[in-house]
Amino acid sequence: MLEVAGLSAWYGQAQALKKVAFRVDDGELITLVGRNGAGKTTTLRCLVGLHREMEGRIVLGGEEISGWSPERRARAGLGFVPDDRGIYATLTVDENLTLPPQVGPTAWPLDRIYATFPVLRERRRASGAKLSGGEQQILSIARALRMGARILLLDEPTEGLAPVLVQQLREMLLDAKREGLTALLVEQNLRFATAVADRHYLLAQGEIVETLDNAAVAVRERELLRHLGV
Amino acid sequence: MRRGPRRTSMDLGYATLQVFNGLVNGAFYALLSLGLAVIFGMLRVVNFAHGAFYMLGAFAAYLLQLELGIGFWPALVLAPAAVALVGIAVERLLLRRLYGLDPLYGFLLTFGLTLLIQDGMRVRFGLQGQPYATPTELGGSLSLGAIAYPAYRLFVIAFSLAVCVAVWYAIERTRLGMVVRASIERRDLTRAFGISVDRWVTGTFAFGIALAGLAGVLAAPMRNVSPTMGAEPVILTFAVVVIGGMGSIAGAVVAGFAVGVLASLGAIVNPALENILVFALMAVVLLVRPAGLFGSLEAR
Numbered sequence A: 001m002l003e004v005a006g007l008s009a010w011y012g013q014a015q016a017l018k019k020v021a022f023r024v025d026d027g028e029l030i031t032l033v034g035r036n037g038a039g040k041t042t043t044l045r046c047l048v049g050l051h052r053e054m055e056g057r058i059v060l061g062g063e064e065i066s067g068w069s070p071e072r073r074a075r076a077g078l079g080f081v082p083d084d085r086g087i088y089a090t091l092t093v094d095e096n097l098t099l100p101p102q103v104g105p106t107a108w109p110l111d112r113i114y115a116t117f118p119v120l121r122e123r124r125r126a127s128g129a130k131l132s133g134g135e136q137q138i139l140s141i142a143r144a145l146r147m148g149a150r151i152l153l154l155d156e157p158t159e160g161l162a163p164v165l166v167q168q169l170r171e172m173l174l175d176a177k178r179e180g181l182t183a184l185l186v187e188q189n190l191r192f193a194t195a196v197a198d199r200h201y202l203l204a205q206g207e208i209v210e211t212l213d214n215a216a217v218a219v220r221e222r223e224l225l226r227h228l229g230v
Numbered sequence B: 001m002r003r004g005p006r007r008t009s010m011d012l013g014y015a016t017l018q019v020f021n022g023l024v025n026g027a028f029y030a031l032l033s034l035g036l037a038v039i040f041g042m043l044r045v046v047n048f049a050h051g052a053f054y055m056l057g058a059f060a061a062y063l064l065q066l067e068l069g070i071g072f073w074p075a076l077v078l079a080p081a082a083v084a085l086v087g088i089a090v091e092r093l094l095l096r097r098l099y100g101l102d103p104l105y106g107f108l109l110t111f112g113l114t115l116l117i118q119d120g121m122r123v124r125f126g127l128q129g130q131p132y133a134t135p136t137e138l139g140g141s142l143s144l145g146a147i148a149y150p151a152y153r154l155f156v157i158a159f160s161l162a163v164c165v166a167v168w169y170a171i172e173r174t175r176l177g178m179v180v181r182a183s184i185e186r187r188d189l190t191r192a193f194g195i196s197v198d199r200w201v202t203g204t205f206a207f208g209i210a211l212a213g214l215a216g217v218l219a220a221p222m223r224n225v226s227p228t229m230g231a232e233p234v235i236l237t238f239a240v241v242v243i244g245g246m247g248s249i250a251g252a253v254v255a256g257f258a259v260g261v262l263a264s265l266g267a268i269v270n271p272a273l274e275n276i277l278v279f280a281l282m283a284v285v286l287l288v289r290p291a292g293l294f295g296s297l298e299a300r
Helices: A040-048 A070-075 A093-098 A110-116 A118-122 A133-147 A163-178 A190-196 A214-219 A221-228 B003-043 B050-068 B072-093 B103-125 B151-173 B175-185 B187-192 B197-219 B231-244 B249-269 B273-288
Strands: A002-011 A014-024 A029-033 A054-060 A078-081 A151-155 A183-187 A199-204 A207-213 B141-144 B147-150
Touching (some): A002 A040, A014 A040, A014 A207, A029 A040, A029 A190, A040 A054, A040 A070, A040 A078, A040 A151, A070 A078, A070 B187, A078 A133, A093 A133, A093 B175, A110 A118, A118 A133, A133 A151, A133 A163, A163 A183, A183 A190, A190 A221, A199 A221, A207 A214, B003 B147, B003 B151, B003 B197, B003 B231, B003 B249, B050 B072, B050 B197, B072 B197, B141 B151, B151 B175, B175 B187, B175 B197, B231 B249, B249 B273
Parallel strands (some): A029 A183, A029 A199, A078 A151, A151 A183
Antiparallel strands (some): A002 A014, A002 A054, B141 B147
């Protein structure tokens, strides 16, 4: 589904990513783990086309997309859930949901969104700025589901969420995965990562240093937690 | 003492007259600052050439009449459309090259354009104003209790208000407006959600310019059509935009009418107060609410 090879990125003189390579197959949910500043968010911004100082190959469904505009990539099926949640204050909840075009056959109808997330239905006419952090996170993910994206790119969806919401998010992702969801998740929360994902890429100082499966993460949990600084 | 009551009633009549004069001026400020606000929101360009496009709108109406015998009503649509075409060319050929640079460059470019357009028109038409007839349907005056007021000016107030409400509705309540609002708020992110923001930028600029052109057509029967007619209103319009809040739609409209009325009422006390009041208000707003009455700093 998504294959990244030799991805390097810069901020001026500073190199943020060094020849990063990974792949996400159909129906797979994988995570990029790493401490702050390791390059996780930069990787996602390169994928969606918002970070331009980069080189390397990004292949989505067999097509090389690294030269494409952000809008063309979104229409090709990248569903972005940014780290700041990307909720528009000047748009209502309804409008936030329906702003992106529906790009794939798996697009969730609005009814299903509201049935799954009743909290959004209650606030559908409210401005996006009026939502709590947790509600904004849900809205951000719901928006990507409504697009019918082929692959979801989630940037730290659990950050700042109450434990009960993290639990809900986990169940929702597992449900969606059973329906065939493909996703790349950037995460610092190891427990959450192993609960939902199949594989983990460990990113350190802009390089992928290890690929781990869930069993390996369980065995080395203490060491990894120390590495992540959490 | 016997003169007292008479004088009061005359003052009341004069005050009413000035309120309506203020509303007429406000109608122009509202249309002009609405266009400026939409353009600034979407392009982050302070379009100094707005007054020049207003003047081109008036000239387009004048030339349609002179060369083709096309009257006021068709000109109300045709002239803004023609001016919008010039706007599209300006955005595509010139402004587009400046995105991502210091906003000062956009300001300098549009300032230069203003001089170019103004002097170009001056070479062709001279400095003297050209007359433009009031449409016959709107000749004469209407009685408004104490005063009689020209029908055409009342039409200007009503028509401008209707246009402002329609624009507000289109931006706040339609899908098209939603895309514009999203692009104004977070341009890059909106692209990452599959919206071709660049395509909307040209359209938004053309639309803002068309509003300036429309104001120009409306001004033609009231003011002399001359190459420098846009120079004065554009300065006050910038004050209006600052008072209302940069990029705010409602702010532009409300501040437009409010500034018009305030200036006219000030002129009752002393004609020199007319502009002083506006800029004093701007200074106060900047001190108390730097983002403007309807603006929010976070959205910047």
